[in-house]
Amino acid sequence: xxxxxxxxxxxxxxxxxxxxxxxxxxxxxxxxxxxxxxxxxxxxxxxxxxxxxxxxxxxxxxxxxxxxxxxxxxxxxxxxxxxxxxxxxxxxxxxxxxxxxxxxxxxxxxxx
Amino acid sequence: xxxxxxxxxxxxxxxxxxxxxxxxxxxxxxxxxxxxxxxxxxxxxxxxxxxxxxxxxxxxxxxxxxxxxxxxxxxxxxxxxxxxxxxxxxxxxxxxxxxxxxxxxxxxxxxx
Amino acid sequence: xxxxxxxxxxxxxxxxxxxxxxxxxxxxxxxxxxxxxxxxxxxxxxxxxxxxxxxxxxxxxxxxxxxxxxxxxxxxxxxxxxxxxxxxxxxxxxxxxxxxxxxxxxxxxxxx
Amino acid sequence: xxxxxxxxxxxxxxxxxxxxxxxxxxxxxxxxxxxxxxxxxxxxxxxxxxxxxxxxxxxxxxxxxxxxxxxxxxxxxxxxxxxxxxxxxxxxxxxxxxxxxxxxxxxxxxxx
Amino acid sequence: xxxxxxxxxxxxxxxxxxxxxxxxxxxxxxxxxxxxxxxxxxxxxxxxxxxxxxxxxxxxxxxxxxxxxxxxxxxxxxxxxxxxxxxxxxxxxxxxxxxxxxxxxxxxxxxx
Amino acid sequence: xxxxxxxxxxxxxxxxxxxxxxxxxxxxxxxxxxxxxxxxxxxxxxxxxxxxxxxxxxxxxxxxxxxxxxxxxxxxxxxxxxxxxxxxxxxxxxxxxxxxxxxxxxxxxxxx
Numbered sequence: 201x202x203x204x205x206x207x208x209x210x211x212x213x214x215x216x217x218x219x220x221x222x223x224x225x226x227x228x229x230x231x232x233x234x235x236x237x238x239x240x241x242x243x244x245x246x247x248x249x250x251x252x253x254x255x256x257x258x259x260x261x262x263x264x265x266x267x268x269x270x271x272x273x274x275x276x277x278x279x280x281x282x283x284x285x286x287x288x289x290x291x292x293x294x295x296x297x298x299x300x301x302x303x304x305x306x307x308x309x310x311x312x
Numbered sequence: 313x314x315x316x317x318x319x320x321x322x323x324x325x326x327x328x329x330x331x332x333x334x335x336x337x338x339x340x341x342x343x344x345x346x347x348x349x350x351x352x353x354x355x356x357x358x359x360x361x362x363x364x365x366x367x368x369x370x371x372x373x374x375x376x377x378x379x380x381x382x383x384x385x386x387x388x389x390x391x392x393x394x395x396x397x398x399x400x401x402x403x404x405x406x407x408x409x410x411x412x413x414x415x416x417x418x419x420x421x422x423x424x
Numbered sequence: 425x426x427x428x429x430x431x432x433x434x435x436x437x438x439x440x441x442x443x444x445x446x447x448x449x450x451x452x453x454x455x456x457x458x459x460x461x462x463x464x465x466x467x468x469x470x471x472x473x474x475x476x477x478x479x480x481x482x483x484x485x486x487x488x489x490x491x492x493x494x495x496x497x498x499x500x501x502x503x504x505x506x507x508x509x510x511x512x513x514x515x516x517x518x519x520x521x522x523x524x525x526x527x528x529x530x531x532x533x534x535x536x
Numbered sequence: 537x538x539x540x541x542x543x544x545x546x547x548x549x550x551x552x553x554x555x556x557x558x559x560x561x562x563x564x565x566x567x568x569x570x571x572x573x574x575x576x577x578x579x580x581x582x583x584x585x586x587x588x589x590x591x592x593x594x595x596x597x598x599x600x601x602x603x604x605x606x607x608x609x610x611x612x613x614x615x616x617x618x619x620x621x622x623x624x625x626x627x628x629x630x631x632x633x634x635x636x637x638x639x640x641x642x643x644x645x646x647x648x
Numbered sequence: 649x650x651x652x653x654x655x656x657x658x659x660x661x662x663x664x665x666x667x668x669x670x671x672x673x674x675x676x677x678x679x680x681x682x683x684x685x686x687x688x689x690x691x692x693x694x695x696x697x698x699x700x701x702x703x704x705x706x707x708x709x710x711x712x713x714x715x716x717x718x719x720x721x722x723x724x725x726x727x728x729x730x731x732x733x734x735x736x737x738x739x740x741x742x743x744x745x746x747x748x749x750x751x752x753x754x755x756x757x758x759x760x
Numbered sequence: 761x762x763x764x765x766x767x768x769x770x771x772x773x774x775x776x777x778x779x780x781x782x783x784x785x786x787x788x789x790x791x792x793x794x795x796x797x798x799x800x801x802x803x804x805x806x807x808x809x810x811x812x813x814x815x816x817x818x819x820x821x822x823x824x825x826x827x828x829x830x831x832x833x834x835x836x837x838x839x840x841x842x843x844x845x846x847x848x849x850x851x852x853x854x855x856x857x858x859x860x861x862x863x864x865x866x867x868x869x870x871x872x
Contacts (some may be wrong), residue, residue: 519815
């Protein structure tokens, strides 16, 4: 599954295009993302995993890829991801099983 | 559209991988699924169709494929599915028209 | 909990006001509802329960009250409701436990 | 229904408290909101109505009150709101009927 | 990206199949859509863009393609779309960034 | 706001009633919850906060109260909650601002 990395690049390219069309909005949103991901009592990796878990409960695949990439860059391990996905399943039921299973597959693919 | 069956197999494989990484959670979730699908005043086929209708309102395609496969194995007919999809459209509007239309196509593909 | 019946009346009054402000739309939507609820291979009571189960997964309390009232008028029993709620929990996780629990309480209140 | 104005004040007070606890995030989010609401080919009033319509499809009552207040301050009329709510019903089905009906009631209450 | 037009055709074909299987429901839903899209204080193009913005917050790609096609037929410009997408991001956060970015790409592809 | 504790008790009572009506399902779901909340690389308190953050993005108030109570019992601090809420706002936009602000108020009320 080389697709996970392609999917990430496609998402990043599209976001870049949208950001160029809407610079004021993205100026604000990048501050939101920065504040949300800054290391605190949760590490940056943990915060990216929380974002991925929320993405799983929303069924947003591009978000899953994007935040798992962020989590990996901050050193997240598969065991950490699985724990976050378990909370997602508790809060999202069957659809979170489906997107959680995709998240695990994507996480492994992004590591290669 | 031979893809529906491939999509089902991919989803099942991914679920298997996730279940192996998270056996306690899946032990619990399989009890939830079993309780939810046991024949009662709704038949097992009807319950799988209700699950598929909820999946339509949530836009979870893997869930649609998965529960339509379950419905077919319990003997669901297309007329039964269409009725469940109609309730989904009442409760979900335009997006449920879109995913309901996919559900009908997938149901036919899985029968071949 | 006499509130369930009050909540139903408030919702019905508000819908009436909205329908008066938007007659074309409601002309169409009432056809959608009628088609979705007509007895077929699911009974009308079962269809109202499916609508209530979807409402549970969406967290729409007014919808829950409204469709449980419809289900009761068509003769639904508590055991039927519980089965529909179980599918909702399978597909919605924790939030559906919360709204499913409310649905059961509302169903009992509406029967008194 | 004097409650709409109370509900607005409660929401505003709570947002103030959250903003104080999370100043970086709210610095970014206020830029997002400002960019999203600036008059362009849609007027500011229309944009607040779009936000309210999205809030209707999400069932977020505090958001409905908040953005209807914004719409009124920018001169929105009830006929404009009804049109936005009609799109919400097209895209959200029954739950949007319920929250759309609440939005109309709130809009009238905020005008008094 | 010739795919946007293919995706539109596939969605339209599937809707046609569903409509044939469920004529009463679609008779009602087409009235809902017609009422929701009729020009008023919002133009028809603006209403299609609102529908697309709601679709972005729901992550329904087929809906995005469908309503952007409608918006283009009524003369919508990219600047109008971007404004609607900005409200979607305000109301939907990260997932709306992802689907909003797809919407912009699809809009451009449909124009070619 | 003494209501937070009342709201918690009401939710717990309703869940108890639902569990009695559906013992098989709840047997499974309690295993899911237990697996999702067990301390690992995230602490139990952190996991309850993740559940609360997901509840914020879903707008489920009973879930917010329930999981914040769990978080407090495991020793969560307000600074930890605020960080989880910031990720919720990043992933949920305006509605998560509203429910996040409620979560903060509830957390403070539950501590008294």
